[in-house]
Amino acid sequence: MGLGGKEETSSFLRGFLDKCGGYAVIDGGFATELERHGADLNDPLWSAKCLLSSPHLVRRVHLDYLDAGANIIITASYQGFEAKGLSKEEGEALLKRSVELACEAREIYQDRCTKDSSDFLRNGRCWRRPILVAASVGSYGAYLADGSEYRGDYGDAVTVETLKDFHRRRVQILANSGADLIAFETIPNKLEAKAYVELLEEEGIEIPAWLSFSCKDESSAASGDSMLECASIADSCKQVAAVGVNCTAPRFIHGLISSIKQVTSKPVLVYPNSGETYDAENKTWVKSSEGADEDFVSYVGKWRDAGASLFGGCCRTTLNTIKAITEALSGKTSRVDPSNFADKYM
Numbered sequence: 001m002g003l004g005g006k007e008e009t010s011s012f013l014r015g016f017l018d019k020c021g022g023y024a025v026i027d028g029g030f031a032t033e034l035e036r037h038g039a040d041l042n043d044p045l046w047s048a049k050c051l052l053s054s055p056h057l058v059r060r061v062h063l064d065y066l067d068a069g070a071n072i073i074i075t076a077s078y079q080g081f082e083a084k085g086l087s088k089e090e091g092e093a094l095l096k097r098s099v100e101l102a103c104e105a106r107e108i109y110q111d112r113c114t115k116d117s118s119d120f121l122r123n124g125r126c127w128r129r130p131i132l133v134a135a136s137v138g139s140y141g142a143y144l145a146d147g148s149e150y151r152g153d154y155g156d157a158v159t160v161e162t163l164k165d166f167h168r169r170r171v172q173i174l175a176n177s178g179a180d181l182i183a184f185e186t187i188p189n190k191l192e193a194k195a196y197v198e199l200l201e202e203e204g205i206e207i208p209a210w211l212s213f214s215c216k217d218e219s220s221a222a223s224g225d226s227m228l229e230c231a232s233i234a235d236s237c238k239q240v241a242a243v244g245v246n247c248t249a250p251r252f253i254h255g256l257i258s259s260i261k262q263v264t265s266k267p268v269l270v271y272p273n274s275g276e277t278y279d280a281e282n283k284t285w286v287k288s289s290e291g292a293d294e295d296f297v298s299y300v301g302k303w304r305d306a307g308a309s310l311f312g313g314c315c316r317t318t319l320n321t322i323k324a325i326t327e328a329l330s331g332k333t334s335r336v337d338p339s340n341f342a343d344k345y346m
């Protein structure tokens, strides 16, 4: 979906949201769905393991989220691959493959809509609409595989320069992979936000990006850095098309949207997790002392009223979460009527 420069980059997501009827649906927990299909992700590569062992499953999960109503599917490139038993070349090929698989799923979905419009009429599964592929870049903490994407405690030895160097190659590759945007996900601190913004500028990245933070309460990123500061850093960069929060307990989302809205007019995205806590040692999720709130969909209307415009789910959310979000938004917005979408957008 080529863009013609930074001016277009900044308005790209707004145009997309207009086409979606004002609000867009992001997919749900990707690894969670892989595990539901039997994938064992107890591996340093985590969900990226399936790019090697079961690419058909990666494509299938993307397709399932499209069937659930997603407008944006996020690639399986979340976990950094360096020094995880792969050569540099193998790691780079895997990054490209992650985008190809998502693009293939989109193509299959769109072909199915074209060829079998009766499918749409029969069960509402297939409905032509704008769909973007977002290339995931998980934080440095994700790569460390010790749960530090939920703490942001990288230590004094890690600087903005360290982080830029760590992320540079992955960002260059994903920017030229055919993805529509880069999803910087689960960012736990302002240091990494600064590194991403500088990297986007230094490398002259021409596809848009979003910056999405993991947070520990209603007003702070996981490290304790203020959300106001984190979102201001994101706001300062032209290539950043949206700012938001992911893999965070639903109970904090409303306050976080208010903080973000105070410092930016860019679109706000939210894709919370189930409210459980990640146990990095065993690579499992445990009930939080405050309880899980899997069924957060009833809050989507309130989050929309607070100013968010992109909604999805992160870890431990499922196809049902995304179906319910799609339903909640289509009941309340001017999302395009599927029956005349083709005339307008295809």
Ligand SMILES: C[S+](C)CC[C@H](N)C(=O)O
Binding pocket: 044, 046, 079, 141, 142, 143, 144, 145, 146, 147, 149, 186, 247, 278, 280, 283, 315
């Ligand atoms: C979003 S977390 C559940 C991803 C996995 C983590 N980086 C790990 O390797 O343990």
Ligand SMILES: N[C@@H](CCS)C(=O)O
Binding pocket: 028, 029, 030, 031, 032, 047, 074, 078, 136, 185, 186, 247, 314, 315
């Ligand atoms: N896109 C990633 C985010 C993990 S926090 C996933 O859904 O697995």
Ligand SMILES: [Zn+2]
Binding pocket: 246, 247, 273, 314, 315
């Ligand atoms: Zn998550």
